[in-house]
Amino acid sequence: MARGRPPAHTREQVVDAAIRLADAEGLAAVTIRRIATEIGAGAMSLYTYVPDKDRLLDLMVDKVGEETPKINITGDWRTDLMALAAAQRALMLAHPWLPAALPNRRLTGRNMLGYLEQSLAALEPTGLDGPTKMELIALVTGFVASYVTNEIAAATPTSEQVALITEAVASGDFPHLATALSSGARGTEPSFERIAGWAITGLVEQAIRPKPSDRSSS
Amino acid sequence: MARGRPPAHTREQVVDAAIRLADAEGLAAVTIRRIATEIGAGAMSLYTYVPDKDRLLDLMVDKVGEETPKINITGDWRTDLMALAAAQRALMLAHPWLPAALPNRRLTGRNMLGYLEQSLAALEPTGLDGPTKMELIALVTGFVASYVTNEIAAATPTSEQVALITEAVASGDFPHLATALSSGARGTEPSFERIAGWAITGLVEQAIRPKPSDRSSS
DNA sequence: TCCCTTTCTCGTACGCTGTACTGAAAATAG
DNA sequence: CTATTTTCAGTACAGCGTACGAGAAAGGGA
Incomplete structure (x- = not known):
């Protein structure tokens, strides 16, 4: 049995590498080529283990769910x-x-x-x-x-949204917002x-x- | 006043076209080039009205907020x-x-x-x-x-997630899920x-x- | 009127993406 | 050995956001 050239990696390796990438650099860093070089494979080789990127994300989501105690x-x-x-x-x-x-x-x-x-x-x-x-x-x-x-x-917090809010408060158009933000002590x-x-x-x-x-x- | 070449469009036109596109074909259809052809402009002309695509999304979100009664x-x-x-x-x-x-x-x-x-x-x-x-x-x-x-x-509902759930229910590993799905009448x-x-x-x-x-x- | 400055237009180009296609490589079956 | 099957991975393509820069169109000052 097990005819044909044996796989050099596993689906789990691919998913794990993708999760590691997402943890370290965010979802945007998860690209097919990045994952491939991460596990030492050609980009197109990943498609042996995963049908497309969307399913890869599905697998990532399900895989991290395993960590839940x-x-x-x-x-x-x-x-x-x-x-x-x-x-x-x-x-x-x-x-x-x-x-x-x-x-x-x-x-x-x-x-x-x-x-x-x-x-x-x-x-x-x-x-x-x-x-x-x-x-x-x-x-x-x-x-x-x-x-x-x-x-x-x-x-x-971005500096620009701080600017937006302070400007809005200063405009006087948002009285409740102003008081809500100033009542800090709780x-x-x-x-x-x-x-x-x-x-x-x-x-x-x-x-x-x-x-x-x-x-x-x- | 108003020196320089006058703008052929407005920021609002750009945002409106983007919203129209998103409503009709989803967020994925909102691309700079699509919006540009939609309002009859060159792709790069949009950057006169909007700094980048992320800000365009911000503007879209804020714009539809205007509709709220x-x-x-x-x-x-x-x-x-x-x-x-x-x-x-x-x-x-x-x-x-x-x-x-x-x-x-x-x-x-x-x-x-x-x-x-x-x-x-x-x-x-x-x-x-x-x-x-x-x-x-x-x-x-x-x-x-x-x-x-x-x-x-x-x-x-996708056909495949239906398959996943029915298979899971049939496996017997998810008894509460099985009863929850079968108790339809409420x-x-x-x-x-x-x-x-x-x-x-x-x-x-x-x-x-x-x-x-x-x-x-x- | 001519020119300079300012502003907007947009073609070209670069690096990136996901992935279809294709032929080579590596295993087993006969 | 050959045939078959499976995986590997290079090349290529369409599409993306957008940096760059040359040209166009306006007003202001001479």
């Missing part, structure tokens, strides 16, 4: 969802290109499905129906991606745990309520 | 935030490339600041401090973008209003609570 399902949905969200955030902080690569990407591999499975298990005690659970999971994932994106972007830092707690608790508690419009009768 | 601030934060979220969603559905163009894009123009200003005004009755308000607004915006992205992606549709209501109500009510860890003592 297995979360123990305690049975308390709040604890479990928080742990899952924290794991997702850690993954995105370790691979800052992930939030950018995630949208418009299809559900791609078993690792992503595994995350979905765990989230469904965490939501089991709520007694919600399947579609609602799925919706909640998508929402929480979106929250985390959005939070981390802001977190990364806020770490490197007690607690808006840590991820605090905000994620709001989102998860608020979202699920709202969803659990028997009828959506019963807020006043309780 | 002015929301009346009623003073009830729930009503106002829901109206703002609905307006955002309508904008994204009208310009499906918007959610994809939005992330890693800096706060860019007065329309975006105007949206921020209105959101801050809507959150005024909550009595929250400035940074927390900002955080909540970013979260709600991220939620809407995430929801619309899913909404658009779900409208066109009463209410997960409409945007329902889900956005959960997110906004849950999020703000959680944020308003005096101390984050007082959930058990109330």
